[in-house]
Amino acid sequence: MIPLSHFLLISAVLFCIGLYAVLTRRNAIQVLIGIEFMINAAVLNFVAFGRYDKIAGGGQMFALFAIVLAAAGVAVALAIILNVYKYFKSIDPTKTDTLKD
Amino acid sequence: MEGLNFIENRALIALLAAILPLFSFIIILASKRGGGANLALSGISLSFLLSIYLFSQIWNAAPEHKQLSWFLMGKVQFYAGILLNNLSVLMMVLVSGISVLVHIYSREYMKNDPNIQRYWAYLGLFCFSMLGLVISDNLLLIYLFWELVGFSSYLLIGFWYSKQAASQAAKKAFIINRIGDLGFLTGIMIIYTQFQTLDLVTLFGDNGLISKASIENDLWISGSQNLPEIWLSIAGFAFFLGAMAKSAQFPFHTWLPDAMEGPTSVSSLIHAATMVAAGVFLIARIYPVFNPIVLDVMVWIGAFTAFMAATIALTQNDIKRILAYSTISQLGFMVMALGIGAYSESIFHLTTHAFFKCLLFLAAGSVIHQLHHYCEKNNHEFNYQDIRLMGGLRKRMPFAFWGMCLASAALVGIPLTSGFLSKDSILIRTFEWTATRDGIFVILPWLMVLTSWLTAFYIFRLIFKVFFGEPREIKANKLGLINDSPGQMTYILLVLSFFCSFIVFAFNPASFESSWLWKGFQVSFIKEINYFHWMVPLILNSGSFLVIFLSYRTYVTGKGIKSMEGTWIYHLSNREWFFNEIYNFMFTRTVEKLSLLSYRFDRTVIDGLVNSIAAFTKIISSVADWFDRRIIDGLVNATGTVSGYIGRFFRNFQSGRLQHYLTTMLLVVLSIFILSYLI
Numbered sequence: 001m002i003p004l005s006h007f008l009l010i011s012a013v014l015f016c017i018g019l020y021a022v023l024t025r026r027n028a029i030q031v032l033i034g035i036e037f038m039i040n041a042a043v044l045n046f047v048a049f050g051r052y053d054k055i056a057g058g059g060q061m062f063a064l065f066a067i068v069l070a071a072a073g074v075a076v077a078l079a080i081i082l083n084v085y086k087y088f089k090s091i092d093p094t095k096t097d098t099l100k101d
Numbered sequence: 102m103e104g105l106n107f108i109e110n111r112a113l114i115a116l117l118a119a120i121l122p123l124f125s126f127i128i129i130l131a132s133k134r135g136g137g138a139n140l141a142l143s144g145i146s147l148s149f150l151l152s153i154y155l156f157s158q159i160w161n162a163a164p165e166h167k168q169l170s171w172f173l174m175g176k177v178q179f180y181a182g183i184l185l186n187n188l189s190v191l192m193m194v195l196v197s198g199i200s201v202l203v204h205i206y207s208r209e210y211m212k213n214d215p216n217i218q219r220y221w222a223y224l225g226l227f228c229f230s231m232l233g234l235v236i237s238d239n240l241l242l243i244y245l246f247w248e249l250v251g252f253s254s255y256l257l258i259g260f261w262y263s264k265q266a267a268s269q270a271a272k273k274a275f276i277i278n279r280i281g282d283l284g285f286l287t288g289i290m291i292i293y294t295q296f297q298t299l300d301l302v303t304l305f306g307d308n309g310l311i312s313k314a315s316i317e318n319d320l321w322i323s324g325s326q327n328l329p330e331i332w333l334s335i336a337g338f339a340f341f342l343g344a345m346a347k348s349a350q351f352p353f354h355t356w357l358p359d360a361m362e363g364p365t366s367v368s369s370l371i372h373a374a375t376m377v378a379a380g381v382f383l384i385a386r387i388y389p390v391f392n393p394i395v396l397d398v399m400v401w402i403g404a405f406t407a408f409m410a411a412t413i414a415l416t417q418n419d420i421k422r423i424l425a426y427s428t429i430s431q432l433g434f435m436v437m438a439l440g441i442g443a444y445s446e447s448i449f450h451l452t453t454h455a456f457f458k459c460l461l462f463l464a465a466g467s468v469i470h471q472l473h474h475y476c477e478k479n480n481h482e483f484n485y486q487d488i489r490l491m492g493g494l495r496k497r498m499p500f501a502f503w504g505m506c507l508a509s510a511a512l513v514g515i516p517l518t519s520g521f522l523s524k525d526s527i528l529i530r531t532f533e534w535t536a537t538r539d540g541i542f543v544i545l546p547w548l549m550v551l552t553s554w555l556t557a558f559y560i561f562r563l564i565f566k567v568f569f570g571e572p573r574e575i576k577a578n579k580l581g582l583i584n585d586s587p588g589q590m591t592y593i594l595l596v597l598s599f600f601c602s603f604i605v606f607a608f609n610p611a612s613f614e615s616s617w618l619w620k621g622f623q624v625s626f627i628k629e630i631n632y633f634h635w636m637v638p639l640i641l642n643s644g645s646f647l648v649i650f651l652s653y654r655t656y657v658t659g660k661g662i663k664s665m666e667g668t669w670i671y672h673l674s675n676r677e678w679f680f681n682e683i684y685n686f687m688f689t690r691t692v693e694k695l696s697l698l699s700y701r702f703d704r705t706v707i708d709g710l711v712n713s714i715a716a717f718t719k720i721i722s723s724v725a726d727w728f729d730r731r732i733i734d735g736l737v738n739a740t741g742t743v744s745g746y747i748g749r750f751f752r753n754f755q756s757g758r759l760q761h762y763l764t765t766m767l768l769v770v771l772s773i774f775i776l777s778y779l780i
Contacts, residue, residue, distance in 0.1 A: 019767070022760070022763060023760050023763055023764055023767070024760070031760075093758065093759045093760055094758050094760065096757075096758075096759070097756060097757030097758045098757055099757040099759075100755050100756050100757025100758075
C-alpha cells in the first residue's frame with residue numbers, strides 16, 4: 001500500500017514544476033502546459049484523497065470533472081493564444097505587455 | 102434805478118476799478134494771439150477814470166466803508182471789504198494814473214519784444230494787486246495783496262528771465278521781500294491776539310481799539326485782554342519790518358538796485374512810483390500802532406537809508422542804478438518823515454516823488470531805448486546804460502533832456518517844482534521836531550540837509566554826463582543818428598513834466614501849507630516854529646545851487662573837485678557800502694556752509710544709517726534665502742523625491758507582463774502564508 005504522503009509529494013512536485021513553467025517560460029503554449037501540470041497535480045490530489053470515500057468515489061468524480069474543465073479551459077486558452085498571436089505576431093508573454101500603466 | 106444804485110455804491114466802483122486789470126490779466130493770458138496792449142490799456146484807463154470819480158467823491162468827504170462776511174473762524178467772524186478814505190483814493194489815483202502813463206509808454210518801449218503778451222498780462226496783475234492793496238479794509242486782505250504785489254514784481258523783474266542777472270535779481274527781490282512778509286505776518290498775529298479783529302476801521306479808526314488801549318503797569322490793556330507792554334513794540338517793529346523790505350529800507354535795500362534788470366518801464370512803475378511806496382502806505386495806514394520807541398527807530402532807519410543811498414548814488418555808473426539808489430534815498434526821507442510824525446508831509450512827498458521819479462525813469466528809458474536802437478542799427482556794441490559812455494545828447498534828445506532836468510529839479514527841491522513843496526516840508530518838520538529833542542537827534546536835520554545836497558550832486562552828475570560834453574562812445578559825426586523817442590514815449594514825458602510843477606499841488610509855490618494834498622491829511626503832531634519855514638528852504642536851496650554849480654564845473658568844464666577814484670571813500674560808495682559782499686559773507690556763505698554741513702550729515706549719517714540698514718537687511722535676507730532654499734525647499738523636494746521613488750517603485754509592479762503579475766501574486770500569497778504561520 002503506497003502511503004498517501006507519496007502521492008501528495010508527487011503532486012506538490014508536479015505543482016511546483018507547473019508553477020515554474022508558468023512563471024518562467026517564454027512561450028504561451030509552454031505556460032499552458034505548466035497550467036495543465038498544476039491542474040493534474042490537483043487532480044492527483046483528488047484521486048489520492050478519494051481513498052477515504054470508497055463508497056461514493058467523490059474523489060474520482062471530482063477528478064473527472066476537473067479533467068473535463070481543464071480540457072475546456074485548454075480549448076479556450078488556445079483560442080485566446082491564437083488571437084494573441086494574430087494581434088501581436090508573437091506568443092511570448094513578455095511581449096504582450098500592453099496592460100501596463 | 103438799478104444803474105443809479107450802482108453809481109452810488111462807491112465800494113462797488115472801487116472793486117470794479119481794482120478788478121478790471123485782473124480781467125485784462127486773465128484774458129490776455131488766456132488768449133492765444135500775441136499783443137494785448139489795447140486790452141490792458143483800456144482796462145487800466147477805465148480803472149483810472151473810476152478812480153478819478155471816486156477821488157472826487159471821497160476826497161475830504163466822509164470815508165466809505167463796506168464789508169461782507171468772509172469766513173467764520175471759531176466764534177470770530179471775519180469780514181472782507183473796502184475802505185475808501187483820503188489815503189486810499191489818493192493812492193488809487195496815483196497807482197492807476199501812473200499805470201496808464203506807463204502802459205502808453207510801454208506800447209512803444211516794449212514794441213519789439215517777443216513776449217509782449219506776457220508783459221501786458223503781468224502789468225495787469227500788478228495793477229490789480231496794488232489797487233486791491235490800497236482799498237482793502239483789513240490786515241489779512243492787505244497781506245494777501247501785499248504778497249501778490251511782491252509776486253507780480255518778481256514776475257516783472259524776471260521778465261527777461263533768460264538773462265542770468267534778471268532771474269537772479271527777481272529771486273533776490275522775492276526772498277528779501279519774504280523776510281519783510283514774515284514781519285508783517287507776525288504783526289498781524291500779535292494784533293489778532295490782542296484785539297481778535299483785523300479790521301482797519303475797528304482797530305485804527307478814530308476811537309479805534311488801538312487808541313482805546315492803554316498802557317498800565319507794563320501791561321498793554323485792551324478791554325479784557327492784556328499783554329506785556331513789550332508786545333506793542335514788537336508788533337510795531339514787525340509791521341515796520343514788512344514796510345522796510347517792501348520800501349527797500351536799510352538793511353533790506355539791496356534788492357531794489359538789482360531789480361533794475363527788469364524793463365525800464367517796469368522799474369518806473371513798480372520800483373520807483375508805486376510798489377515801493379506800499380511800505381510807506383502800510384505804515385501810514387496803520388500809523389496808530391507805532392509807539393515812540395518804534396517811531397524813533399523808524400527815524401534813524403529812514404535817515405540812515407536816505408544818507409547811505411545818496412552816497413552810493415554818487416559813484417554809480419549805470420543810469421538805472423543811480424535812479425534806483427535815488428529812489429531808496431527818497432523812500433528813506435518818507436520813512437523818516439513818518440517817524441517824526443510828519444504824516445501828511447510823508448504822503449505828500451510820496452505823491453510828488455511818484456511823478457518825478459516816474460519821469461526820471463521814463464526819460465532814462467527813452468535814452469536807453471534810443472541808444473539800444475542805435476547799437477542795433479550800426480552794429481556798435483557797448484553798454485548803453487553806462488553813463489560814462491554817453492554824452493552830448495542834449496541837442497539830439499531835447500524832450501528827454503528837459504524832462505529829466507525838470508524831474509531832477511523836483512528831486513532836488515528847487516523852487517517852483519513839486520519837490521520843493523514836499524521835500525522842504527519834510528525838512529522843515531525835521532527841524533521843528535528836533536527842536537523838541539536833544540542828544541544825538543541834533544544831527545538828524547543836518548544829516549538830511551547833507552543828503553539833499555548829495556542828491557543834487559548825483560542827479561546833476563547824471564544829467565551832465567549823459568546830456569552835456571562830447572559823446573564818448575558814439576563818434577561825433579554819428580550823433581545825428583540819435584533822436585528823441587517816437588511820439589507816444591515823448592508825450593508821456595510831457596504829461597509827467599506837467600505833474601512835476603508846483604501848480605498841480607498848490608497855488609502858492611512857496612508854501613506847502615497851501616497844498617490841497619497836504620491839507621487832506623493834516624494831522625498835527627509837531628509844534629510849528631515859524632522861522633524854520635523860510636530859513637530851511639533858503640539854506641537848502643542855496644546849498645543845492647552851489648552843489649549843482651560844483652557838479653557842472655566837475656563834469657562839464659572839468660575844473661571842479663578832483664576825481665576821488667581809487668580812494669577808500671570812492672570804493673565804499675561805488676561798491677555800495679559792500680552790502681552785497683557783507684550779506685554774501687554773512688548769509689549766503691553761512692547758508693552755503695550750513696547746507697554743505699547738512700549735505701555731509703545727510704551723506705554720512707542719514708545715508709550711512711540707511712545704507713547699513715539696507716546692508717543688514719540684505720544679510721538677513723540672504724540667510725533667509727539660504728534657509729528657504731536649503732531647508733524649506735529641501736524638505737519639499739525631499740518629499741517630492743521620496744514620493745517619486747515610491748511611485749516609481751510601485752510602478753514597477755504594473756509592468757503589463759502576465760508572468761510578473763503571477764510572480765507577485767505568488768509572493769503575496771506565500772508571504773501571507775508565512776506571516777499567518779509565524780503569528
